Amino acid sequence: MLPEHPPIHTLGRYLRAQYGRKLRRIMFDIGTDCPNRDGETGYGGCIYCDIDGSGTGAMRNQKSLLEQWEEGLKRVRRSQPEGPAAIAYVQSYSNTYPDLLPLAGALDFLSDKSNIAPILSVGTRPDCFGKEAAALLKSYGKKFSEVWVEFGLETTSDEVQKVIGRNDTLANYHTACELAHQHDLKIVTHTLAGLPGEKMTGLAEQVKETIRAGSHGIKFHQLMVLRKTKLESIWRKGELDLLEVNEYVEMVAQVLTRIPPEMVVHRLVAENPAESYLAPADWPSRAKVHGMIEKKHRALVAHGA
Numbered sequence: 001m002l003p004e005h006p007p008i009h010t011l012g013r014y015l016r017a018q019y020g021r022k023l024r025r026i027m028f029d030i031g032t033d034c035p036n037r038d039g040e041t042g043y044g045g046c047i048y049c050d051i052d053g054s055g056t057g058a059m060r061n062q063k064s065l066l067e068q069w070e071e072g073l074k075r076v077r078r079s080q081p082e083g084p085a086a087i088a089y090v091q092s093y094s095n096t097y098p099d100l101l102p103l104a105g106a107l108d109f110l111s112d113k114s115n116i117a118p119i120l121s122v123g124t125r126p127d128c129f130g131k132e133a134a135a136l137l138k139s140y141g142k143k144f145s146e147v148w149v150e151f152g153l154e155t156t157s158d159e160v161q162k163v164i165g166r167n168d169t170l171a172n173y174h175t176a177c178e179l180a181h182q183h184d185l186k187i188v189t190h191t192l193a194g195l196p197g198e199k200m201t202g203l204a205e206q207v208k209e210t211i212r213a214g215s216h217g218i219k220f221h222q223l224m225v226l227r228k229t230k231l232e233s234i235w236r237k238g239e240l241d242l243l244e245v246n247e248y249v250e251m252v253a254q255v256l257t258r259i260p261p262e263m264v265v266h267r268l269v270a271e272n273p274a275e276s277y278l279a280p281a282d283w284p285s286r287a288k289v290h291g292m293i294e295k296k297h298r299a300l301v302a303h304g305a
C-alpha cells in the first residue's frame with residue numbers, strides 16, 4: 001500500500017471545492033478563423049489540426065449559437081438537472097481572430113446564461129491576443145464567476161513551431177500571459193507531448209514556462225494522428241514516431257510533481273472521436289491512462305520525487 005498523499009489538483013476536484021459540483025463543458029464554434037490557416041502566418045494549419053480547427057465544426061454545419069447552446073445544455077442537464085451545470089467553452093480555431101466581432105456577439109449571447117454556465121473559457125493563439133481582446137474579456141468579468149483564456153503553448157522551441165507549421169513563439173506566449181494577468185483573466189495553458197523534432201524533455205520545458213508565466217491551469221495532450229491532417233500523410237509514409245503510453249504516463253507524472261499545488265490540471269490526456277482518430281492505436285481508454293498517471297504520480301510522491 002502506498003501512503004496517503006495530496007491528489008492531483010484536477011479540474012473536477014477544483015470545481016467540487018468551488019461550486020460543490022462538477023460542471024461540464026459546452027463547446028462553441030463561433031465561426032472565427034486562424035492566422036495559421038488563412039495565410040497570415042501560414043497556410044493549412046498546424047500539422048495535427050483537422051478541418052474543424054480542433055473544435056466541433058458546428059459553424060461549418062451552420063449551427064447557430066442558440067442551437068449549440070441547446071444541444072450542449074441537453075447533454076449537461078443529464079448529470080446536473082438543475083442549477084449551475086456548465087463551462088461555456090468558446091473552443092474552435094483562434095477566437096480573437098481575425099477580429100473581435102464574433103467573440104463580442106458570443107459573449108453577449110452567453111452572458112445571460114451565467115446562472116447555468118458560471119465559467120466562461122475562450123481559446124486562442126498567443127499571437128492573436130492583444131489589448132482589445134483582453135479588455136473585451138475583462139469587461140465580462142462581473143457577468144461570470146470566472147473568465148479563463150486558453151493559450152496553446154505546445155512547444156517552447158520556436159524551431160519546432162516551424163517544423164509543425166504552427167508559427168507562433170515562446171515570447172508571444174509570455175506577452176499574452178502578461179496581458180491576461182493585467183486584465184484579471186485566468187490562464188489555462190495547453191501543452192503537447194511527442195511532437196516531431198521535440199526533445200524528450202519537451203513537456204518538462206513547457207511546464208517550466210507555464211509555471212514562469214503564472215498560468216492558473218494546464219492541459220496535457222499527447223500527439224494524436226487525426227484524419228485529414230498533414231500529420232496523417234507523414235504517418236502513412238512511416239515517418240512519424242509516436243509516444244508509447246508508458247512514456248507519456250511517465251512524462252506527465254514526473255512534471256505533475258513539479259507544478260504548484262494550486263495550479264489546476266484541466267486535462268491529463270486527450271481523446272478524439274473514433275471516426276477521426278487514427279493513431280496511436282494501441283493506447284488504452286482515457287480513463288485507464290488517467291488512472292495510470294494518478295498511480296505513477298502517487299508512487300513518485302511516495303518516493304520523494
Ligand code: SF4
Nearest residue numbers: 034045046049053093
Ligand atoms: S493554431 Fe490551432 S486552430 Fe490554428 S491551425 Fe494550429 S491547431 Fe489549428
